Amino acid sequence: MTTILVTGASGQLGSEIRERAGRFSGYNFVFTDIDKLDITDARSTASFITELSPSWIINCAAYTAVDKAEDEEDKATLINGKGVENIVSALTGSDCRLIHISTDYIFDGNSPVPYSENDTPSPASAYGRSKLAGEKAAICWPQTMIIRTSWLYSSYGNNFVKTILGKAGSSQSINVVFDQAGSPTYAADLASAILEIISGIIQNRHNFIPGIFNYSNEGVCSWYDIANEIVISAGSECKVIPVRSSAYPSKVKRPAYSALDKTRIKENYSLTIPHWRASLNNCISKINGT
Numbered sequence: 001m002t003t004i005l006v007t008g009a010s011g012q013l014g015s016e017i018r019e020r021a022g023r024f025s026g027y028n029f030v031f032t033d034i035d036k037l038d039i040t041d042a043r044s045t046a047s048f049i050t051e052l053s054p055s056w057i058i059n060c061a062a063y064t065a066v067d068k069a070e071d072e073e074d075k076a077t078l079i080n081g082k083g084v085e086n087i088v089s090a091l092t093g094s095d096c097r098l099i100h101i102s103t104d105y106i107f108d109g110n111s112p113v114p115y116s117e118n119d120t121p122s123p124a125s126a127y128g129r130s131k132l133a134g135e136k137a138a139i140c141w142p143q144t145m146i147i148r149t150s151w152l153y154s155s156y157g158n159n160f161v162k163t164i165l166g167k168a169g170s171s172q173s174i175n176v177v178f179d180q181a182g183s184p185t186y187a188a189d190l191a192s193a194i195l196e197i198i199s200g201i202i203q204n205r206h207n208f209i210p211g212i213f214n215y216s217n218e219g220v221c222s223w224y225d226i227a228n229e230i231v232i233s234a235g236s237e238c239k240v241i242p243v244r245s246s247a248y249p250s251k252v253k254r255p256a257y258s259a260l261d262k263t264r265i266k267e268n269y270s271l272t273i274p275h276w277r278a279s280l281n282n283c284i285s286k287i288n289g290t
Helices: 012-023 042-052 073-090 126-138 160-168 188-202 224-232 263-269 274-286
Strands: 002-007 027-031 057-060 096-102 144-149 173-177 211-214 239-243
Touching: 002 012, 002 042, 012 027, 012 073, 012 239, 027 224, 042 073, 057 073, 057 211, 073 096, 096 126, 096 188, 126 144, 160 173, 160 224, 160 274, 173 224, 188 263, 211 263, 224 239, 224 274
Parallel strands: 002 027, 002 057, 057 096, 096 144, 144 211, 173 239
Antiparallel strands: none
């Protein structure tokens, strides 16, 4: 039986993978979080992975506090960089395949067009630098697939969608930045795509292709656009007011434009990716139980 280890399984993506795992019969899924597997501990990581001997690892474990990372870069790098290095080291001598999740923050956001996998990373934040360190560690394992994603949200955990839903129900107006554009990602869609890729490879429908791939929902929008769609979907009369990023001073330099080109993953794995509006409305319906 194929054993699939999912690290960081209590996060948004890990939770979505767990929800869908039951649809893939014949696979042994092992879900872990820091209480069961601390990837920053090299010895225990090596012991756990060696004993389990998984055929696949989906690494969702990550430090994701983007603002705090500016003051905790060592901690962010320990988890996002050294932790990945520990996983890779534990795979020596195995045939395990690794799917590692990365981010649009490895780019500076100055591109006028969607980023491809071949564009040169240039992170402008501590979080971005820590995630780039993880990519460099992951790619050292020849059986690695790195998936860069952006603006992740879900019905699980805390995220922008839930925050705006809450404010839409309690405020007459909300200010949301309009000068940051990108591609949101419904974690449920990404989870389904990852599992479809794995099952497709196991069932010989696709070849495993190591390297870097982009995944986000189709379309490009601003945070203002998303917030406006959320308010409309919620049936709220709350007014969404567009403001510049400068209205919210921050230590973090967020990418002004970080849309991702998904051509490679769609062509190689025959994926159909939903538009961000459709996926957003699906997530809101799930949150509302409708």
